[in-house]
Amino acid sequence: MAFSGFSEKDFATFEIDSLEGRMKAIQERIQPKFQIIGDELVGYLATQLGNEMFVHIAKHARRTVNPPNDTWTAFSYNHRGYKMTPHFQIGLWNDRVFVWLAYIYELPHKQSIAQLFIDHIEKLQNMIPSDYDISTNHMKKSDKKLKNIDFNQTLNRFRDVKKAELLIGKQFSSDDALLKDGAAFTETVKSIYDDLIPIYQLSLKHNAKE
Numbered sequence: 001m002a003f004s005g006f007s008e009k010d011f012a013t014f015e016i017d018s019l020e021g022r023m024k025a026i027q028e029r030i031q032p033k034f035q036i037i038g039d040e041l042v043g044y045l046a047t048q049l050g051n052e053m054f055v056h057i058a059k060h061a062r063r064t065v066n067p068p069n070d071t072w073t074a075f076s077y078n079h080r081g082y083k084m085t086p087h088f089q090i091g092l093w094n095d096r097v098f099v100w101l102a103y104i105y106e107l108p109h110k111q112s113i114a115q116l117f118i119d120h121i122e123k124l125q126n127m128i129p130s131d132y133d134i135s136t137n138h139m140k141k142s143d144k145k146l147k148n149i150d151f152n153q154t155l156n157r158f159r160d161v162k163k164a165e166l167l168i169g170k171q172f173s174s175d176d177a178l179l180k181d182g183a184a185f186t187e188t189v190k191s192i193y194d195d196l197i198p199i200y201q202l203s204l205k206h207n208a209k210e
Contacts, residue, residue: 003037003182006097011174014069014094022067023060030092031057034073037090037186042075044190045088048197054079058091069093074102084108086203088193089167093141097179099189100169101196103203104138105162112206114159114166120202121152127198128168135167142167168196 010033013025038055046053056074072091076082083106091098103113117124128146135142136154146168158166170192172178178185 001036003033003040003186005182005185006033006092006174006179008174010092011094013071014067014092016067019063019065019067023063026060026068026071030071031073034090037182037189038073038075040186041088041090041189041193045075045193045197048194049077049201051077052079053077054082056082056087072098086113086200088196088200089169090189095174096141097172097174097176098133098135098167098169099171099192100135100138100167101193101200102138103158103166105165109206111159113203114155116203116206117166118152118155118159121155124199124202125151127195127202129195132195133167133169133171136165137163138165138167168199 010029013022013029016022016025034057035055038057042053042055053075054077056076058072058074060068060071070091070093072089074082074087074089076085076087078085083104086107087102089098089100089102103110107113125146130145130147132146133142134144134146134149134154136157154166158164178188
């Protein structure tokens with residue numbers, strides 16, 4: 001089955017007030033699409049990286065009162081989970097789709113990865129297109145562009161602040177026509193991941209002598 005794209009109904013999921021209602025809509029509307037696109041992208045990433053990758057669809061299992069404001073699927077080399085590894089994401093807020101390479105606060109080697117990035121900041125900046133988005137907190141929307149931020153300051157904060165994170169990629173407004181074309185969107189995500197893979201591979205060298 002081919003990925004059909006995201007619809008207005010998918011984004012309207014986040015207008016449902018109750019936890020039960022929103023979770024039901026996420027499970028019925030969005031997660032099946034995550035599985036379809038995830039199956040293709042995880043195969044693509046495995047081929048590009050030369051190792052097996054696994055799909056992890058967010059379950060939001062810890063939520064008991066407040067419904068999630070966003071939802072996502074992640075791709076990691078660890079079949080047990082993704083939060084403690086550098087990983088790739090696709091997800092939705094109510095007004096956008098995000099495509100990230102993500103380093104979140106659960107990452108056990110966050111400081112050493114951050115220092116590696118700082119040590120290679122010029123190389124890193126040359127790897128990332130200047131119009132790519134940057135986020136430092138996966139739980140909040142971000143509209144920062146690499147070209148508009150002090151990247152050195154961002155990396156130092158990523159290293160020094162326990163809860164600081166680093167997410168690099170692109171976001172698409174919910175009304176972007178690309179999101180309605182499943183095949184075109186999938187190819188666009190592959191292109192974004194092609195840009196991000198060298199950064200991902202660099203980060204895996206955090207415990208190697210440079």
